[in-house]
Amino acid sequence: MPKGDAQNYRKIIHIDMDAFYASVEQRDNPEYRGKPLVVGGLPEGRGGVVATASYEARKFGIRSAMSSKQALQLCPHAIFIRPRFPAYKEASQKIREIFSRYTDLIEPLSLDEAYLDVTSDKLNIGSAIEIAQQIKQAIKDELQLTASAGVSINKFVAKTASDIKKPDGLTFIGPSAIEAFMEKLPVEKFFGVGKVTAQKMKNMGLHTGDDLKKLTEGELTKHFGKVGKFYYQIVRGIDNREVQPNRETKSLAAEDTFPYDLTTLGEMEEELDKIAQTVCKRLQQYELKGRTVTLKIKYSDFKQITRNQSFPTGLNDLETVCATAKKLLVATGIEDKKIRLLGISLSNFNDVVVRGKEEKPTDQLTLFDF
Known part of the structure; x- marks a missing residue:
């Protein structure tokens, strides 16, 4: 058992929504209920990847990050649909509102999971297990979705516990266990x-x-x-990481996965123009200037590389970001190369902005850390 006075133990809850994207789709579209549903890239053409799958689809071995083509082979009668990120974000915000009834110490990891520190809860309930039960019930009653919860004295064990009895599970692992x-x-x-x-x-x-x-x-x-x-x-039950409601942004970036492979410099530069506009818009929104521009490339064979250039002073202007990304691209040698993804990142900020962790990617252009 971890050392320390029992009264000093934190009360940590990890909430993880069950097949979140697929569950939202099945809630909103009755025709999908009870059927194997795959949310992500469609298997036609070059195909894409699975973002999430309903539990009916998971019975066939379909998992997140699997290629859609492989998912179709595992379950030929599966239903494939593209993600509706605005709907998922709306549901995520409502879930966050439920969390905030109990504590302000909320650390979202993504749209569908978060840590909560309820060592001192707003309603003076005192029991982390009772709070987890109430949160799960509120999500079910108000949003018609299910969540699984893990409860323990630290983040690692709580997160691991939340996966034990999925879906709609609740697992408590106390200090002695x-x-x-x-x-x-x-x-x-x-x-x-x-x-x-x-x-x-x-x-x-x-x-x-x-x-x-x-x-x-x-x-x-x-x-x-x-x-x-x-x-x-x-392995000895020691995890002193705190639940962090906010985090520092170390990089801002955008990337795009294309519906077909880019094979010419003109196509690549045209896409870099669009991506650079997104990055610079975000930089200016946060009033940030980065000293390092990084280019991310993923080829058709899924090999991935990054190249970067640093400057003595920070920048966020479109012209410089665009020109630097194109220069880095040409330096990689693009002859006879097929590219499926490009991304641009700015980092090494003079002033680091603090933002909520719930700020997540949009449909294709996404925030990421290289």
Whole structure:
């Protein structure tokens, strides 16, 4: 059990909406209910990727980030629709309003999930479990959507717990149960462990938290770098990260995935003009000037590269951003290249703006950190 006086434990809730985009679509369109629904790119032509899938579609093995073509192969009778981001954002804002009845310490991670610190709640309920139940019920009654919740004393365990009983689940993991829970947790469920790191761990004979626990902090750091220290702590139930209602913006950017591969310099430069306009508009909105311009390129084979140029002073004017991005593009050598995505990012701000984490991407032009 994590050390410390029980009275000093935080009360953290992680709320995660169930198949959010698909659930909103099924709520708004009765003809989709009970059917395998895929929200994202359509499988026709070059295809796209799955943003989310209804639970009926997930039974066939369809998952987020899977190609739409593969999803169609898994379930030929699935219904494919494009996302309606304004509808999802509206629902997300209403969910946020429900959260704010209980606490102002809300850290949205995306449109469909957030951390809440209810150590001191507005209604003096005192019980994080009761608050989570009330929030889930309010979302169901007012929005006709379901959410899953995880409740614990820190962010990592709460987030992991929210995934245990999906959909419409509620899982509490108290201080005395955390270490046993972490010991049984597969390594791929640990924060910061992607497919490559998980495979590396398994090659080392590390399959669960219990296996990780057998290594010293020095050994974990040696094999996995700085994040090894986090693994050492979290497997012992220690996560001191606070719920952060606001965050610093370290970069502002826009990108676009195209419906067909770009093959000529003229096409690429035309798209860069549009993307640069979006970036500069956002920079000027936040009154920001960045000293580093970064170009992001994803080729038709999904290989991705970034190139950047830094300046002695900050800039946010369209002409310079556009010219720099085009210069970086030409320097990569575009002969015989097919490009499916381009993006431009400005970073290294003189004055860092603080914005709410709920500000999320629009349909195709999106905010991202390289």
